Amino acid sequence: MVQNAATVTDSPSGPKRRDKRRSGSIWLEFLGSMNLAITLLVVVSIASIIGTVLPQNNPYNEYLIQFGPFWFEVFRMLNLYDVYSAWWFLGILGFLILSTGVCVSRHIPSVWREVTRYRTHVRERSLLALSNHRRWQADCDAESAEMLADSAFRGYGYRTRREVRGDTVILAGMKGGATRAGYVLTHVAVVVIAVGALIDGNINLKIREMTGDLAIETRDLPVSQVPGESWLPPESGSFRGNITIPEGANSGVTFLQVRDGYLVQELPFEIYLEDFRIDHYPNGMPSSYESDLVIHDPALEEPIRKTISVNEPLTHRGHTLYQASFTDGGTALDLTGHILDGSGASMPVDGRVFENLRLQLGGTQRTLEIDDFQLFNVNPDPRAVERTGARDEFRNVGPSFNYTMRDDAGQAREFHTYMAPVEIDGRWYYLHGVRSSPGQPFQYLHVPADDDASMGTFLDFYAALDDPNRVEQAARRAADGLLSQMGVANPDLGERVAGTADDMITTLLDGGFGAVNRQLEARVAGSNRPEMLLEFSRSVLQRTLFEIYREVLAARQGVQLSMVQTDADQRGFFEDAMNAVSTISDYGAPVIFSIDHFDHRQATGLQITRAPGKNVVYAGSAMLTIGVFLLFYVSHRRVWALITPRDNGGADLLMAGANQRQPEAFAKEFGELADAVDQQFERDNTDRG
Amino acid sequence: MVASREEMMRQMRRPRLWQRLTAGDWAWAALVALATAGTFQVLGDVMNGYEVVITLFTAGMMIGIGWHWSASKIYMAAVCALSLFAVMRYPTLEVAQTDFFLQYLLASQSAIMWMSALFPAATLVYGISLFTGNVFTGRVASTLTWFGAGAGMVGLLVRWHETHLFAGGIGYIPVSNLYEVFVLFAVITALIYLYYEKAQQTYSMGFFVLLVITASVGFLLWYHFDRGASQIEPLVPALKSYWMKIHVPTNFIGYGCFAIAAMLGVAYLIRARVPDDSKWAQRLPTLKQIDDVSYRSIALGFAFFTVATILGALWAAEAWGAYWSWDPKETWALIVWLNYAAWLHLRYTKGLRGTPMAWWAVIGLFVTTFAFLGVNMFLSGLHSYGEL
């Protein structure tokens, strides 16, 4: 209806049909066909979905556990663990490029005809069929009418051609041919982007791997021991690698992760990390991190110094260095291990993060793996939370480190120990976290800090509990005190009571207060006043522990036992110490550490890429953007004027126009144009038909 | 008859752009220019080069959009004036609890709550208008939609200021987490719809489009109340980039357009089942209208989505070191893009219209929603912010 005349000749499918007859090449026809294009678009989509649903490039073990041996193997054969570099996926992409390429090249001639040819071969009938047309019977001569129409077209930006058929003059005009350029640009852009992406893809590696030239290394080896067939020479293609460089160290290689292993990519220069810094938000989240790099390149006279940060990479010789992550770079820790076997012994342990150490702990052996070090720990300030409910005040509780202890059976526990005491509800504790599997939260052992802000008092107290002599004496003093308070003077009874105290402490050390309670309840069951007995036993235990504590205080202060006075603070300490003793039975390691000194060393995580196809892709993207907007927002408009002289010296004028994309906008413009012509005629009193 | 061809051409020339502009258009340009100058006066010394360019670009866009679409001038002016008013009453965050205007109207949380009330109300009124065929009701619904879009926009702009009031230099443009982009989505979708409403001179599509906006408001409220998502939190370093300022809004123009097309697809499917002589055929939008707006909004969405994806690639190149990593979000953006490319091809080269295309547009919304939300919920990847 609206654009019949135009649609038939306007669409590229018109000439295409003619091409078909001429070339007869079914293959090209198929490759450039719309159906194939749409099918390919849909197939690429579905293939891409697989890659997002199945996590890519995980360690192969995880897939094996997830799918079982059979499906693991099937999926591996289909390359589903790395879909986007699978042969079949690249094949489909290649097909899409081919198809789009064929399509666009076959259309270019017809597009060219479209934008260069003025359709002067129109008939009056087909123009009248267009919804946008208007006719006049002008008084003026044909020449003037033609000039008028031509001026109107040109005034509205059309380029025109003139043709004479008999005594009729045909003016054909058009504008907006850029939309056809948009079509070509869009489709060429798809090809260009895909070619760029292929340059940056790893087809080169695949071929070398197929020919046995290259082998993926799956073992965890120091760089120097990686065999030669897993090395890639510098500037040999595109890659994306990662490298961790500690402060004060350098690297001339980067590691490319490939499936379940890696390759070593040599760089044409050395990267030295001078310094690494992190800035933090008040809540402790990193707000930015940056590395001071020095690039030593034999081709340069002066090394390059540059600071890079997230979103601000450095590019050198086609390689771009990005700030990707950070880790510890092997912070040196001077630790003291306090052995919890009752000996009260301690030992110095010097290590570095990521180092494994063998420890001889009294009678047992453990492997100590130092996993990480945190320079500070920022948490919401509990005081602020309590006061105002505000979660935006924070406090820093200082450095901490993480380690794993493994016994000879391979059983491992993870620990998290703070360097400085942390205040909780007005009291200060050294926190020692422990968990038996990585997913769990840490459970903390709270060791109370003494007046010197050290763990000394507690450690002495704990050691004293294992000393039979001191326990016995303390138990005697406690029993005597208690009995005399109750008005019972019976040395024999005192002996027996002291004996149970000794017993209870042994249970306490083994299983905490829970075990003591269970033991007591079992013992009093059947007696006639169990409640009272329980109460009594607990008092004995408590007093015994307190006596031991007093004695420890006396020893530490170098005074007589009788001189020791305890204040509320010390009684609070005592409560905390009892809780800590009880918890140690669950702690699961025969040692706790204190950090005496550390030398913080960080490491930067760099991502290094070389993408020779990047500029091709960017150029394609620019073409795509321009192309799409031209395609949608410029419309190819055609107008015609037919001028036929009449016998009376006047002329018949027919003006018409067509536009496929934006019929409404065009109708408006054509209306204005025709009105402008009207006005000219009105001045001459032309009779309008 | 005028004799010279030049003279005649001059008389008939299509009026140039500046000849077509009205006094109101010039006043608008002057106002925007003045406001931009004022912005540079106040903030000039804390802006970097990119921000200057982005500000100038925004001013240019505002002038252009205002010229092209008259009603938007009032909208933009009102939103800017209200936001400015709110910002000036806002020396510290605490004021939001005591200042009447902030507490009840203009603090970002309040404004967004207003938006969350106005859009569902507009949906309801559009529904009534569709049901009764009453034009006045439609006009009311349309006004409510304008107000909803205004409230949402003010909410975002004021939130931008609020982020800067937080301690420790958190300040960021509020398009960086799911909560914020949901507001953005609702506002952008509403505005694009209002544009087409004006172009098509009908209120009958409103109900369908507003349904999807209301759905997103529903999600927003759940996210706000259940997850406390409205909390302002500092940005991870990778998001601190001027690319974000252009990448995210561009993307959401795409999402908004696709959502509109899908809802019109629903309208199409309903209208296609209604007999032509029934009273519903009078009240529902015509198939031609639906078809027209669907195509136009998918074309607009596709164009912007193309740009957004390219911007995303440029940003990824800078932040992650590779312009394309087949990260799930990227991959799904590609899938969405391919999907609508296929739609456009079917329509353009096969001339396919009607029910199948309407279904395709509806399914397209599911694909788009998965790219927008599903990826964050179900798949992990580099785009790990905005997790649910």
Ligand code: HEM
């Ligand atoms: C593989 C074979 C392909 C063929 C045969 C093909 C053919 C066409 C044709 C004939 C048009 C209409 C042009 C016009 O209206 O002037 C078109 C438009 C378009 N093509 Fe393709 N194309 C192919 C591949 C692609 C690909 C891979 C993309 C990118 C995803 C793409 C994106 C577009 C876009 C965005 C349009 C504009 C649609 C519109 O005007 O509404 N094409 N294509």
